[in-house]
Amino acid sequence: MIDQSGLSLVVFAGGFDRVHYALVMASAAAATNRKTTLFFTGRAVLALKAGDGWRELDPADDGSSPQERNAHFGRSGLAEFEELLEACVALGVTVMVCEMALKAIGLEASALRSDVPVVSGGVVTFLNDAPADGRMLFV
Numbered sequence: 001m002i003d004q005s006g007l008s009l010v011v012f013a014g015g016f017d018r019v020h021y022a023l024v025m026a027s028a029a030a031a032t033n034r035k036t037t038l039f040f041t042g043r044a045v046l047a048l049k050a051g052d053g054w055r056e057l058d059p060a061d062d063g064s065s066p067q068e069r070n071a072h073f074g075r076s077g078l079a080e081f082e083e084l085l086e087a088c089v090a091l092g093v094t095v096m097v098c099e100m101a102l103k104a105i106g107l108e109a110s111a112l113r114s115d116v117p118v119v120s121g122g123v124v125t126f127l128n129d130a131p132a133d134g135r136m137l138f139v
Contacts, residue, residue: 006035006134008126013139014043014058016066016081020073022139023084030091035134038088039126041098045105047081048097048112054081089116094129096121 007029011022022038029036040048046056060069066081074080079087088095096119102109112118119125130136 006037006131008037008039008130008134008136010126010136010138011038011040011044011047012042014046016054016057016060016069018139019044019047019054019057020069020081020084023081023088024079025137025139026093027079027084027087027091030088030093035094035131036088036091037094037096037126037129039096039098041101043105045097045101045107047085048095048116048118049107050111050113053113085116094119096126096129098122098126 007025009022009026011019013019022044026036026038043058047054049056054070055066057066059065062069064072070080095116097109097112099120099122102120109118109120119129
């Protein structure tokens with residue numbers, strides 16, 4: 001049975017660790033039958049850019065590059081960025097991208113990944129999607 005309370009995550013920070021952990025939270029929530037939405041805004045939208053755009057995210061909290069941190073996670077037996085994003089897609093997580101953020105960064109929606117079904121919208125779209133009794137987290 002689906003938990004109707006759901007989880008909505010606003011991913012607004014562009015640091016690799018924050019985006020990676022948002023994917024961890026979203027995939028875990030979806031795996032436990034919660035309606036889950038990721039709303040990418042700010043520099044976090046780079047995570048959805050085609051051609052490994054996640055490599056353009058800001059450095060990790062320890063100062064390492066996204067590539068270095070991702071490799072560290074893999075060596076440590078933890079899920080890497082692509083694994084988590086694929087899990088989110090497979091588990092039915094709604095992935096939204098903020099139209100305002102795309103404009104602010106100078107990206108067109110056509111520059112986003114084709115393997116991730118992305119819903120384009122704004123804050124109103126995101127809020128209308130969020131269950132009234134759900135949880136909202138900012139990452």
